[in-house]
Amino acid sequence: MQTSGPVKASAEALRGLIPLARSPQQFLSVYMQVPANDDTMNGLRLRLASRLENLAQELAGTPLAKAFTEERRALEGFVKSVRPGGSSLAIISSKEAGVWSAMWLPNSAEDHVRFGRGAYILPLVDALDEWEPVGLVEVHKDKARILVLEADRVSESHHFEADVPGKNRVGGGAGARYRPGSIGAEAQHSAGGGAAARYERHVQTHVDQHLKEVAHELDETVRRTNLRRIFVAGAVESRTQFRTHLNHELAAKLMGDLPVNPRGGDAALIGQLSQASRQAERDQELALIQEIVTRAEKNQGAVAGIAPTLAALQDRQVRTLVLAPETSQEGRQCPACERLLPPEDIVCPRCDAKTRRVNLWEELPAAAMSLDVALELVHGQAASDLWAYEGIGGLLKPPAAH
Numbered sequence: 001m002q003t004s005g006p007v008k009a010s011a012e013a014l015r016g017l018i019p020l021a022r023s024p025q026q027f028l029s030v031y032m033q034v035p036a037n038d039d040t041m042n043g044l045r046l047r048l049a050s051r052l053e054n055l056a057q058e059l060a061g062t063p064l065a066k067a068f069t070e071e072r073r074a075l076e077g078f079v080k081s082v083r084p085g086g087s088s089l090a091i092i093s094s095k096e097a098g099v100w101s102a103m104w105l106p107n108s109a110e111d112h113v114r115f116g117r118g119a120y121i122l123p124l125v126d127a128l129d130e131w132e133p134v135g136l137v138e139v140h141k142d143k144a145r146i147l148v149l150e151a152d153r154v155s156e157s158h159h160f161e162a163d164v165p166g167k168n169r170v171g172g173g174a175g176a177r178y179r180p181g182s183i184g185a186e187a188q189h190s191a192g193g194g195a196a197a198r199y200e201r202h203v204q205t206h207v208d209q210h211l212k213e214v215a216h217e218l219d220e221t222v223r224r225t226n227l228r229r230i231f232v233a234g235a236v237e238s239r240t241q242f243r244t245h246l247n248h249e250l251a252a253k254l255m256g257d258l259p260v261n262p263r264g265g266d267a268a269l270i271g272q273l274s275q276a277s278r279q280a281e282r283d284q285e286l287a288l289i290q291e292i293v294t295r296a297e298k299n300q301g302a303v304a305g306i307a308p309t310l311a312a313l314q315d316r317q318v319r320t321l322v323l324a325p326e327t328s329q330e331g332r333q334c335p336a337c338e339r340l341l342p343p344e345d346i347v348c349p350r351c352d353a354k355t356r357r358v359n360l361w362e363e364l365p366a367a368a369m370s371l372d373v374a375l376e377l378v379h380g381q382a383a384s385d386l387w388a389y390e391g392i393g394g395l396l397k398p399p400a401a402h
Ligand SMILES: [Zn+2]
Pocket: 334, 335, 336, 337, 338, 339, 348, 349, 350, 351, 352, 353
C-alpha cells in the first residue's frame, strides 16, 4: 500500500474521514500520543508494536487475520521513519477501501488501536472541536466588523463603514454642525430644539439601517461557516440596538459580550475570543449533562447509563447522544441483528443469538450516524458528572403528537 505523511490535520480532512465509520470495509485505526520528550519516537513505536501484537493474537485464526497482517506490515514500515510533529498521531488505513491517511492531530488523543469494520473516528470528532468556528461582531454607531475565528486564526473578516451623517462630513457641510457629541450639537440642542431633534432622529435611522445590514451579513456568515457561537463587542448602546435586529436563530447563538480592549490589538482580541469560546463550550457541556441527568432521573425526555441509552438510541428515540470519550466502555453486539447491548446481555433479547464483546465507543459513532443522531463529546467536569452514569446519556426526541 502507498503510505505517505503524516501531514498536519485540517478540519476539512477530518470531516472527510468521519463518514468512513460507516464503511462496510475493514480498517486499521491507530491513535498514538506523542510525549513531548519522545524525540526519537521509539517510545511510540514500542507502544504501538505491543498493541498490534495483542490484536494479532486476538485475530489469529479468524477470517480477518490475513487482512490485518497486511495492514500491520504497511503500518510498521511507515512508522519506522516518522519523526515528531504533533501532540498525537492518527492513522486510518484500509487496503480494502483504498484509504490511507496519516495525520498529526492538534489535541492529545489517547492511545487506541482497532481493526474492524469501518474506521474508528471518535478521536477525530473530538479533534474537530479544535476548529469549531467562533464569531465576533464588533458594533459601533458608524462602523462594525464581523470576524470568524477557526483554529485560533481569522478565517473571515467583514468591515462596515456606515454612511451615518455627522461622521463622514466632519470638517465641512451641514453635518459637521450637528455632529453628535460635539459642542456644536449641544448648542444646537438647547437653542434649536426641533431641528436638532429631527436631525437626531435622522441620524438614528441611519445607525439603525447600518446595524440592520450588519445583522444581515452576520446571518449570511453563520449560514456559510456553520458558526455555533457568537460574541458581541463594541459600544454598549450599539450592542443593545444591534440585538434588536437579530432573528431567533442568531440570538440563540449569542454567547455574551466580549469586553474588548481597544488598545489590545488583534492578537489580544483573538486570544480573548478563543478563551471565551472554550469557556462557553465547557459551560454548554456542563449544562447539557445537568439537563440529561436531571431529566433522566425524572424519566422526562432524557436517558443516562449504558442500558437505557442503548435501548432508546436503537429504538430511534434519541436526538442527541452524549459520550465522555476518555475511557471507553465494553458492551455486546448481536451478530444477527447488529443491535448494541449492555455487557450483561450475553444473548440477544430479540433474536436469541449469542452476542460478541465490543468496545461501545468504537461502535456508537457509526450507529449514531446511521440513525441521524447528533453526537456530542464532553470533557472535564461534564465528563466526570456523566461518569456517574457510565459515561453515556442522551436527550430524547419530543414524543410524537397524537
Ligand atoms: Zn439480535
